[in-house]
Amino acid sequence: MKLRIDHKSHVPLHLQAEELLRNLIADPQYADGKFLPNEVDLARELAISRTTLRQALNKLVYEGLLIRKKGIGTRVAESSVSSKSKNWLSFSQEMKARGIPIKNFELHVSWAYPDEAVANFFEITTQKKVLKLERLRGRPEGPFVYFVSFFHPRVGLTGEEDFKRPLYEILEKDYLVIANLSKEEISAKAAGKFIAGKLEVEPGSPILFRKRFVFDQGERPIEYNLGYYKADSFVYTIESRRE
The missing domain is CATH 3.40.1410.10 (Chorismate lyase-like)
Incomplete structure (x- = not known):
């Protein structure tokens, strides 16, 4: 899946990142427990800071859609x-x-x-x-x-x-x-x-x-x-x- 942030958009970067992450979660490639790309690579691909990316990730972790483990990575929560x-x-x-x-x-x-x-x-x-x-x-x-x-x-x-x-x-x-x-x-x-x-x-x-x-x-x-x-x-x- 091609990931892209529109840096000229009036929509804040963290909200765009959040929407992209939601699309990733819905993609069969990442469904039910699969790990997302690591933060460094993902932030680099989107051309945003890790702080901005984490803001989006934290929102989805809070909603129960993602699970983050220190030193391991962030994966998609299984379908509950x-x-x-x-x-x-x-x-x-x-x-x-x-x-x-x-x-x-x-x-x-x-x-x-x-x-x-x-x-x-x-x-x-x-x-x-x-x-x-x-x-x-x-x-x-x-x-x-x-x-x-x-x-x-x-x-x-x-x-x-x-x-x-x-x-x-x-x-x-x-x-x-x-x-x-x-x-x-x-x-x-x-x-x-x-x-x-x-x-x-x-x-x-x-x-x-x-x-x-x-x-x-x-x-x-x-x-x-x-x-x-x-x-x-x-x-x-x-x-x-x-x-």
Whole structure:
């Protein structure tokens, strides 16, 4: 693959380098654990400083797309999907931003009576039906996550929406509901028979289980989401900053 930086472009050099590195990562020549050219050779080929190149490399290491080992080199991370907790994007938007193609294997919409956990979160009774959205999603070659979402009746969803669109885009553009705050609980558990069947793993296999509680700008509850992830296909990254 021919690598080239446009030194006359208004786009900063480190951003151009980052885009080139993303293209390298997507190239079958470097996919799934292959080492990139060493920094000295790569910086020389691009006619940029190693500092500029490292700025681009560090961004992709942080995103989990590259793995760097001192004295060994930088290689492409094997194909697991990474998600950051500090990232207000829907799953579709986040995967698109990372260049990861996503396929919907199943999509079911229904109206259901909430259990006590959902009803208590929404502060409604268990006798009031809520919209339930179930989605089995993953790469084209197979599913790796099963989502179950419940929505507060106040949001106004009818069930007729095109849920192939990004969820938070639907809420914001169609219903003027802005998802502003997310609180999450993450744990490991063994897959039951139902979830194992969805994710195409053996019952009892380890999975990542995430509860997400989503609030609007007034900190009113709008979504109760459960996510079941294949443990060998997904990495959940948490960013913390000391104040």
